[in-house]
Amino acid sequence: MLRVVAVEFKRSLLMLRRYPMEMVGQLIVITLIFYGLFLGARYIAGPAAQFGERLDALVVGYVLWTLALFAIGDLSWGLMNEAREGTLEQVFLSPFGPARVYMARNVAGLLLMLGLNLSILGLIMLLTGVRLDFSWAALAPLATVLLGAYGLGFLLGALALYFKRIQAFLNLFQFVLMFLIMTPFEQLHGPVRTAGFLLPMTPGAGQLRALLARGEAFDPDLFALALVSGIVYLAIGLWVFGRAVRIVKQRGLIGGY
């Protein structure tokens, strides 16, 4: 399976290189945003701003927002493009099966995005001389948020596989993501807090806020909840995607667009 992740990473890298303007544009945007954040332009962090006013919190929030958006949408965009271009069926002919191939593609894409973001961040830190005081504990809830995001990614991927054109729905989903990441359910009480924490990504995002914005200590119980939430949503996403694969095979819908 590692081979598939490696070859997917290589494919993603090569594809990125083959769209030079898109890559340059992406690099410029990431550089400008990080540079802006370093210069104190907090508003450009967008939805990430609610993770705290400190620079490290803004940077972590921004990276999380970018990766979560990528994790949720990349699979669906990829499926729609492949159905249109006529390579989807060849991917389905892999003995690894579509769920594992697309999981490998997700991991490869995440590594690439993370690599791109961290390289630029490192370069800016080097150029500006600013040092960030990262709370490494923040990486754990960040990972659980991404698990949940990939769960949602597979759910949307199932829709893309069946309906083939869900662009408008994907654009709308940005607002759902904003609601899930920005609503401070951890500060609410009673059934609303419980119901909020049952939603995808919310416990992890809540813990990130507690660590970065409010400077609270790492809460292992909240982390355990965030981890379970991430794993459950990923499992649900994979299960639904697997069902969608069976349905499109039954209805002969894999190749159509």
Place this chain on the structure above:
Amino acid sequence: MAVLVADNLHKTFRAQGKTVRAVEGVSLRVERGEVLAFLGPNGAGKTTTIKMVAGLIHPDRGRVQVAGRDPHRDPWALRQLGAVLEGNRNVYWRLTPLENLEYFGVLKGLAAAEARRRGERLLERFDLSGKRSALTQQLSRGMQQKLAIAVSLIHEPALLLLDEPTLGLDVEAAETVKALIRELAVEGQAIVLTTHHLEVAQQLSHRVAIIREGRIVAEDLTDRLLARFSGDQYEIEVAGELDAARRTRLAALGAEALDGRIVFVGDAEGLWHVLEALKPLPILRVEKDRADLTKVFLKLIREDVRA
């Protein structure tokens, strides 16, 4: 053991309140080194059958075995199957031929180094080495099709499915693809070929199966099927004029002289009597009427429609 056994496949699609019986009771067998031409008019159920064989469409009933394994139950059965599907690019246009070969090789279960090694060999064999670093989108249609076939062979599958492999190719590229298919069959590759180019099917296939409205209406060895539809008619061409006496004698034997040609319908013994009657006129040509696949195909399809 047959490389492909498809047994009693059925598939019905339901859409917008309509029920379409796409495939009804189709069975196919392909042995090692055999090319099966799977023919039928548009909408007859060819592609649905091919996709059921490839595990891309679940049959409602029936079973598929590729090299003894069922692609619908055992995903590793796909390791024994390569496919070039019609209407698809099949490969990534933004990657080079070698990058495509490596990528799909790994997706089929090979190590990256092995996929690259086999990819280099296939590029050499398919005369694409010179284009190994060019983007696939910059290749000619013929080269792209050769690459798609190379990619489908990267994992050395037992069964190759080729859905319209010569569609949209110019004469030269089509000839190259045909030569490749012939070579692969000689090397032992089992191939299912669907095409609307019936002359291509006739040149390449060992056996033919014709499907009409979801059912197989004929399946036989190509030569036997052609012989079955060829009449007992002979055409003889001679130099010089036929005099009246000779015409009368030919008529008595059941032969008819038409525009310098003599047409005789009968057995081989009768033919010798006709040739005796033509003596000593120089014979330029004697030819038995032989059906071609187009004639057989049209006859079967029309007969079926009438039935």
